[in-house]
Amino acid sequence: MPAFLLRRLLQSAVVLLAxxxxxxxxxxxxxNPVDVLIxxxxxxxxxxxxxxxxxxxxxxxxxYLLFLKNAVQGDIGTSYIxxxxxxxxxxxxxxxxxxxxxxxxxxxxxxxIPLGLWAxxxxxxxxxxxxxAASILGVSLPTFWVGLMLIMLFAxxxxxxxxxxxxxxxxxxxxPVSFLSIEGLRHLLLPAVxxxxxxxxxxxxxxxxxxxxxxxxxxxxxxxxxxxSAGRIVGVHVLKNILVPxxxxxxxxxxxxxxxxxxxETVFAWPGMxxxxxxxxxxxxxxxxxxxxxxxAALFVAINLAADLVYSALDPRVRLTGEDT
Amino acid sequence: MKxxxxxxxxxxxxxxxILAAAPARAAELRIGLAADVxxxxxxxxxxxxxxxxSTHLFDTLVAVSPDxxxxxxxxxxxxxxxxxxxxxxxxxxxxxxxxxxxxADDVLFSLDRPAALVGSPGPFTSYTRQIxxxxxxxxxxxxxxxAKAYGPxxxxxxxxxxxxxxxxxxASTADFNSGKVAIGSGPYRFARFLxxxxxxxxxxxxxxxxxxxxxxxxxxxxTSNAPRLAALLAGDVDAIEGVPAAxxxxxxxxxxxxxxxxxxxxxxxxxxxxxxRPSPFVTDKAGKQxxxxxxxxxxxxxxxxxxxxxxALTSRTMEGLxxxxxxxxxxxxxxxxxxxxxxxxxxxxxxxxxxxxGYPDGFALILHGTNDRYINDAAVVQTTAQYLNRxxxxxxxxxxxxxxxxxxxxxxxxxxxxxxWGSLAGDFALRTVVGTPNPQTGWGSWxxxxxxxxxxxxxxxxxxxxxxxxxxxxxxxxxxxxxxxEYAIVPLHHQVATWAMRKGLQYTARTDEFTFAHLxxxx
Numbered sequence: 001m002p003a004f005l006l007r008r009l010l011q012s013a014v015v016l017l018a019x020x021x022x023x024x025x026x027x028x029x030x031x032n033p034v035d036v037l038i039x040x041x042x043x044x045x046x047x048x049x050x051x052x053x054x055x056x057x058x059x060x061x062x063x064y065l066l067f068l069k070n071a072v073q074g075d076i077g078t079s080y081i082x083x084x085x086x087x088x089x090x091x092x093x094x095x096x097x098x099x100x101x102x103x104x105x106x107x108x109x110x111x112x113i114p115l116g117l118w119a120x121x122x123x124x125x126x127x128x129x130x131x132x133a134a135s136i137l138g139v140s141l142p143t144f145w146v147g148l149m150l151i152m153l154f155a156x157x158x159x160x161x162x163x164x165x166x167x168x169x170x171x172x173x174x175x176p177v178s179f180l181s182i183e184g185l186r187h188l189l190l191p192a193v194x195x196x197x198x199x200x201x202x203x204x205x206x207x208x209x210x211x212x213x214x215x216x217x218x219x220x221x222x223x224x225x226x227x228x229s230a231g232r233i234v235g236v237h238v239l240k241n242i243l244v245p246x247x248x249x250x251x252x253x254x255x256x257x258x259x260x261x262x263x264x265e266t267v268f269a270w271p272g273m274x275x276x277x278x279x280x281x282x283x284x285x286x287x288x289x290x291x292x293x294x295x296x297a298a299l300f301v302a303i304n305l306a307a308d309l310v311y312s313a314l315d316p317r318v319r320l321t322g323e324d325t
Numbered sequence: 326m327k328x329x330x331x332x333x334x335x336x337x338x339x340x341x342x343i344l345a346a347a348p349a350r351a352a353e354l355r356i357g358l359a360a361d362v363x364x365x366x367x368x369x370x371x372x373x374x375x376x377x378x379s380t381h382l383f384d385t386l387v388a389v390s391p392d393x394x395x396x397x398x399x400x401x402x403x404x405x406x407x408x409x410x411x412x413x414x415x416x417x418x419x420x421x422x423x424x425x426x427x428x429a430d431d432v433l434f435s436l437d438r439p440a441a442l443v444g445s446p447g448p449f450t451s452y453t454r455q456i457x458x459x460x461x462x463x464x465x466x467x468x469x470x471x472a473k474a475y476g477p478x479x480x481x482x483x484x485x486x487x488x489x490x491x492x493x494x495x496a497s498t499a500d501f502n503s504g505k506v507a508i509g510s511g512p513y514r515f516a517r518f519l520x521x522x523x524x525x526x527x528x529x530x531x532x533x534x535x536x537x538x539x540x541x542x543x544x545x546x547x548t549s550n551a552p553r554l555a556a557l558l559a560g561d562v563d564a565i566e567g568v569p570a571a572x573x574x575x576x577x578x579x580x581x582x583x584x585x586x587x588x589x590x591x592x593x594x595x596x597x598x599x600x601x602r603p604s605p606f607v608t609d610k611a612g613k614q615x616x617x618x619x620x621x622x623x624x625x626x627x628x629x630x631x632x633x634x635x636x637a638l639t640s641r642t643m644e645g646l647x648x649x650x651x652x653x654x655x656x657x658x659x660x661x662x663x664x665x666x667x668x669x670x671x672x673x674x675x676x677x678x679x680x681x682x683g684y685p686d687g688f689a690l691i692l693h694g695t696n697d698r699y700i701n702d703a704a705v706v707q708t709t710a711q712y713l714n715r716x717x718x719x720x721x722x723x724x725x726x727x728x729x730x731x732x733x734x735x736x737x738x739x740x741x742x743x744x745x746w747g748s749l750a751g752d753f754a755l756r757t758v759v760g761t762p763n764p765q766t767g768w769g770s771w772x773x774x775x776x777x778x779x780x781x782x783x784x785x786x787x788x789x790x791x792x793x794x795x796x797x798x799x800x801x802x803x804x805x806x807x808x809x810x811e812y813a814i815v816p817l818h819h820q821v822a823t824w825a826m827r828k829g830l831q832y833t834a835r836t837d838e839f840t841f842a843h844l845x846x847x848x
Contacts, residue, residue: 031732034446039371040746041451041757043767050446080446081363081370082520083498092520148551155559163559164552165545166522269545269552271522279361279521279548282697284728 033284077287086291097272103192108199116207138201147267164269191268210242251307353541359567366501367486383486383509405792408474415465429461434490452481474790537843564826566840587834589822590747595815596773606691606740626812628678634670647818660751660801687717694743696724752788752801759813776813
């Protein structure tokens with residue numbers, strides 16, 4: 001186990017280093033941020049001075065080495081337009097995105113597993129078929145379109161919920177969260193549902209396939225023969241066995257949900273990291289773009305690691321020796 | 326089973342009802358802004374959203390009226406004592422938000438601060454660099470010296486916000502952002518800044534000017550078009566700026582909302598490459614590089630201008646959100662030359678001119694423009710290309726995001742490049758957009774076409790160095806007539822800025838496109 005962890009951590013470091021090189025080169029291949037931000041009335045000399053003050057006149061390799069040197073000391077750049085450390089800027093938005101992502105995953109699991117179980121237990125019933133048809137819609141409709149439709153229906157036409165933005169927040173262990181107040185929940189509901197839709201469909205399909213498979217297995221037949229109640233068979237034996245693939249996929253999806261909350265955050269003006277990265281790309285705020293990409297890469301690496309660990313806890317047959325991971 | 330489903334449905338409906346219970350509306354104005362405010366430090370970054378916010382909290386010596394004229398701000402008067410000395414009289418009895426009184430000391434400090442501030446990617450030093458010496462003969466008088474005679478100094482001063490020296494002396498940009506030293510003399514006081522989300526302001530009860538109508542203002546950052554409009558339609562905000570063009574008709578037709586519009590200061594025009602080398606995106610129709618650059622020939626530039634039907638462009642492509650332009654600055658702006666006519670649409674004349682210039686079969690040209698900066702910008706590039714094709718120039722289109730476009734255009738990579746420019750003075754705009762590029766003087770920093778005419782430069786120079794406004798405007802108009810007569814640029818249109826708000830509100834629409842909470846009033 002420790003050897004496995006160490007190995008995975010080393011691998012992660014290499015992945016992050018490669019990622020930083022790619023991101024850095026990519027971001028610097030597009031325009032010069034000073035061209036976007038400099039005052040229209042600035043003279044060429046003022047422009048040159050600003051470029052030099054940000055080190056943008058240096059060759060790329062030197063800029064990258066400087067970035068690495070600072071990164072090792074924990075400084076991955078200062079935002080040009082906000083004049084604050086880029087990492088702090090992103091971490092400041094992290095709670096909003098995490099809250100949205102967790103709410104979406106919660107909705108996905110809370111609705112996906114029961115619906116998927118139902119569809120798996122009665123695959124030929126009307127309800128079961130309806131659930132499957134709806135899940136196809138959930139996967140195939142584009143997120144931004146669904147988001148706009150949700151806004152048009154629930155905010156503009158019915159006026160039940162706000163069209164966007166984050167409501168008032170309450171401090172929970174020093175972290176601002178919005179799910180503790182009614183007003184905050186009202187703001188959270190639509191974007192969370194929007195972000196959850198694809199994942200609800202995904203969980204439904206996984207749960208259904210797992211249930212169909214499990215119901216044919218000997219242990220279910222055996223349990224039935226023993227005279228266990230149907231509720232216990234489904235609720236304990238079947239559920240436990242279909243959870244392994246669901247946990248894996250949901251864990252992986254969690255990273256994707258965070259990374260791709262960009263669309264939902266943009267549509268709902270949700271002040272999270274996704275909205276920050278879009279606004280930063282628009283003005284070429286390089287340090288923020290680089291920091292964001294690095295953070296997302298680190299997040300994916302961490303989530304993969306965590307998924308492996310949870311997986312092994314749920315299924316003792318998985319051994320974390322390093323050879324077979 | 327059925328009953329359980331009904332119960333579940335009822336519970337869901339109840340939940341929806343609880344969630345839908347609308348909260349009591351506070352007596353405040355909520356505005357949806359189209360761009361993010363990055364800092365509360367009024368000297369940190371010279372971009373429009375920051376300036377708009379700063380204007381709520383801070384004042385400038387010289388203010389700008391909704392029509393783009395310079396009017397008294399913290400200075401009640403300004404005059405040129407001699408060719409290189411300006412004297413400004415400060416408004417007496419002005420109080421900062423912390424209760425301290427504004428004096429000449431604060432003004433001198435604020436004029437020094439842009440140059441002292443480090444780490445700004447868009448510094449305000451362009452507006453203070455002309456000042457070589459300054460002093461305060463008494464508490465309410467400021468004297469500014471320039472190296473050379475310099476007429477637009479009051480215009481420069483309209484861009485520098487006056488902060489409290491006591492508060493800001495040892496403060497950093499971060500201290501402004503935290504609100505600790507965001508202390509000005511403006512109509513609103515700072516309440517809360519949630520970066521990327523909203524800014525909350527409260528009324529300054531001791532404001533020297535007209536009392537704002539709202540005691541609380543919340544400025545929401547809604548950078549994407551659809552969500553901003555949805556927020557207005559859903560009643561999340563009371564007003565929005567930058568109404569998406571495609572939805573203006575819809576709002577016009579809806580009795581619950583109203584629009585305010587005004588011709589903006591932003592002029593959209595073509596920069597045509599006039600360098601002596603062969604131009605990168607001009608070829609013959611077979612795709613071979615031409616031995617010389619046809620755009621250098623004034624007849625070709627004129628033909629391009631004549632080929633464009635500006636009436637159709639503004640009414641169709643721009644959906645009525647523009648008026649045809651003949652100048653670099655909009656009507657009513659200082660230095661606008663009303664004698665310049667809008668180019669008449671004349672495709673036959675254009676063909677004739679091209680033949681005269683030696684291109685009876687035209688040539689091929691790629692037009693470049695942005696697709697995320699100006700109203701319907703990509704469509705404007707497309708439309709221009711269609712008009713050029715009609716007179717025999719095979720025009721193709723390449724549009725890209727602003728973040729890539731500006732850098733490439735500045736390097737002179739394009740042959741025909743779309744640009745929009747907003748300025749409060751004609752001589753200022755001419756100096757930067759068509760003045761002969763020269764790093765020493767700082768002229769022509771946006772002259773992508775590399776137009777150069779010594780006469781134009783001389784006229785602009787004499788305008789800039791004239792401290793008598795009438796004389797200055799006269800020279801600026803002459804320079805504009807000369808430069809536009811030679812098609813230094815090909816002007817297309819002035820944009821129309823639009824605000825949408827709920828019924829019962831009105832806004833004093835501004836030509837500089839800024840959205841100020843204190844200009845909203847109940848109807």
